Amino acid sequence: MDLETGFHQNHQKKQSWRTVLALAYQSLGVVYGDLSTSPLYVFKSTFAEDIQHSETNEEIFGALSFIFWTLTLVPLLKYVFIVLKADDNGEGGTFALYSLLCRHARVSSLPNCQLADEELSSYRKETPDDLALTSFGSRLKSTLEKHRVLHKFLLVLALVGACMVIGDGVLTPALSVFSAVSGVELAMAKEHHKYVEVPVACIILIALFALQHYGTHRVGHLFAPVVILWLVCISSIGVYNIFHWNPHIYKALSPVHMYNFLKKTQTRGWKSLGGILLCITGSEAMFADLGHFSQLSIQIAFTLFVYPSLILAYMGQAAYLSQHHVIENDYKIGFYISVPENLRVPVLLIAVLAAVVGSQAIITGTFSIIKQCYSLGCFPRVKIVHTSSKFHGQIYIPEINWILMMLCLAVTIGFRDTKRMGNASGLAVITVMLVTTCLMSLVIVLCWHQSVFLAIGFVVLFGTIEALYFSASLIKFLEGAWVPIALSFIFMLVMYVWHYGTIKKYEFDVQNKVSVDWLLSLGPTLGIVRVKGIGLVHTELVSGIPAIFSHFVTNLPAFHQVLIFLCVKSVPVPHVRHEERFLVGHIGPREHRVYRCIVRYGYRDVHKDDVEFEKDLVCSVAEFIRKQKDSSAPDGLSANGELFNDGEAMTVVGTPSTHLEGVQLRMDDQEVQEIRASPINQVQKRVRFVVPESPKIDDGSRAELRDLMEAREAGVAYILGHSYVKAKKGSSLVKKVFINVGYEFLRRNSRPPTDSLSVPHASTLEVGMAYHV
Secondary structure, three states, rough: OOHHHEEEEEEEOOOOHHHHHHHHHHHHHHHHHHHHHHHEEEEEHOOOOOOEEEEEEEOHHHHHHHHHHHHHHHHHHHHHHHHOOOOOOOEEEEEEHHHHHHHOOOOOOOOOOHEEEOOOOOOOOOOOOOEEEEEEEEHHHHHHHHHHHHHHHHHHHHHHHHHHHHHHHHHHHHHHHHHHHHHHHHHOHHHHHHHHHHHHHHHHHHHHHHOHHHHHHOOOOHHHHHHHHHHHOOOOOOOOHHHHHHHOOHHHHHOOHHHHHHHHHHHHHHHHHHHHHHHHHHHHHHHOOOOHHHHHHHHHHHHHHHHHHHHHHHHHHHHHHHHOOOOOOOOOOHHHHHHHHHHHHHHHHHHHHHHHHHHHHHHHHHHHHHHHHHHHOOOOOOOEEEEOOOOOEEEEEEHHHHHHHHHHHOOOOOOOOOOHHHHHHHHHHHHHHHHHHHHHHHHHHOOOOOOOHHHHHHHHHHHHHHHHHHHHHHHHHOOOOHHHHHHHHHHHHHHHHHHHHHHHHHHHHOOEEHEEEEEHHOOOOOOOEEEEEEEEEEEEEEOOEEEHHHHHHOOEEEEEEEEEEEEEOOOOOOOOHHHHHHEEOOOHHHHHHHHEEEEEEEOOOOOOOOHHHHHHHHHHHHHHHHHHOOOOOOOOOOOOOOOEOOEEEEEEEOOOOOOOOOOOOEEOOOOOOOEEEOOOOOOOOOOOEOOOOOOOOOOHHHHHHEEEEHHHHHOEEEEEEEEEEOOOOOHHHHHHHHHHHHHHHHOOOOHHHHHHHHHOOEEEEEEEEEOOO
């Protein structure tokens, strides 16, 4: 499965108005499903307990004013007009901001970073020449780079945001579906509807998670029409309620009503802000899903359609409630009470569909954020299934899907009301927004090279608003807000333990690696018998020889005629172009037939998980052989002017299956310049390389290619280290618990590293080794 070509073509094509409008239409179904369903539960959560709807209407007018200005300042001003501009090569989200900071201030937590990574075309975001880093920015950058504790703080901050997104992936489906289903309370008696809401909501949630493995592309074309129908429906009902019940409701938008609201309700009004906060749930999706669309398309969709539709819906509800003060306790204040009675059943059906669409969007976003954490070494190895060969980013993670489903059902059955679900969801949402505000303030200074006063103004304006809502949500800790905190703590602990163990394991590899001089001292045969085939040694090291190899050769008398040290690594960019995917170089003279191949992926890239990876790997080595001119090179440059990696000359090679200008592996006959390998036996397939006619290759390279083809025909063997990580003697109790218990438990219960390479078990050789870190 190869999505690279389609992705890069999608982001390189011209953004005509027709394309922008098409993307704006598609974004309605993917980005705004969660935000558009918030009218289902905002007023109900706001008036659930802390405040009461009175004859003076001060409470309802104040709540409407808070909703209007919150929607205007946070989603519209903050996200649409400011945060969307902080994209990382077209990608958005918490990790996009963290990635930008890592590249501009060198605070990356990835262990195997190289200077060669900075040569990637997508590594450094362009800054206008006339905007030099301010003096404060220079001091801030120096401080961040100097203190490792600040590196860890930034990583923890990004992970807190990621964990809250995962928590939102549990709470939002439960809240949206339960709120939509709660409309049945108007169609049956009180003693009956409570026995219907929870089972129906659970059935819908089980069906939603059970269908995840099919991917959203199969029903994705229905998402935008459903959300459009829903927004048209609630805005039309809103307009009807405004003109029918209170045409002067627009006066309630004045900020004066916020002051009157807090003056009358005081502490109770402050606590009720946790319900008003729910009007902006899903706003972060505008930034997180930026990579699938464009800034302009998201801005158009929200500004011209979503924002006015939501404002009309809330104004309509407030207009109805302003004329209805005595509402039966059975129904309280909810969305469906303001819907005309003859429309309640069709609106209920549309609401359920919209809730499913909104839930699908947050579930997909949860899968995406976990993949990003996994790529940055902060999450245990899980199986990532790409559900579409055409649409980038549509993934499915089986283990996470079922965990989310069980937690979602537990929340639905445990709470059984929107009040506590809303308290929990609100805290998760506002925490992510606070993290975004903190990271954005650093991006403004370090990446945009703007004044520190602009960053302070950004934090003061939006940070104050979000801190107010955060405090109102946190005060509801015992009333549901403990759920996202507990979920985030568990996921945070898992992420930190895995990241800590991974870093310690890598440090052990670096300290115990074997020098290249040791390998060269063995001579062309490496001191052992060389047998037919390719030996692929999987390692995390980007330089030197891993200790598992020396352990291997001291216990076995033979090794393969071609040896490749393979490192698959992530770099702090969203995507690595396929022309820059591979770094290939010799280890020692070419007569040794020993190579190093570094495969680089961005945190949003699709890792090849099929047989094409092995084919691309062999072809990348062949392309490197074709490109090299001679084995001598001046100090600081490789033979063809490429990069040095710790004394080893490395050549950038494109992905052969998508970069068709290089060497190709063929199984059929074509009338082109080619080099054939003599058959080893009649059973094995014949392998040949198709080599471009120019430039001509020399005899040494031709012989090297022939040896590579003979080895490929004989087969590929994967040599992997099977490590047992233990804390060394004298370590602290905390370290022993983290390494011996936590990390070892996660390692044993996560996917093996061979899963990401689709390594056939018959071709795998594991070398056991104990790590004392």
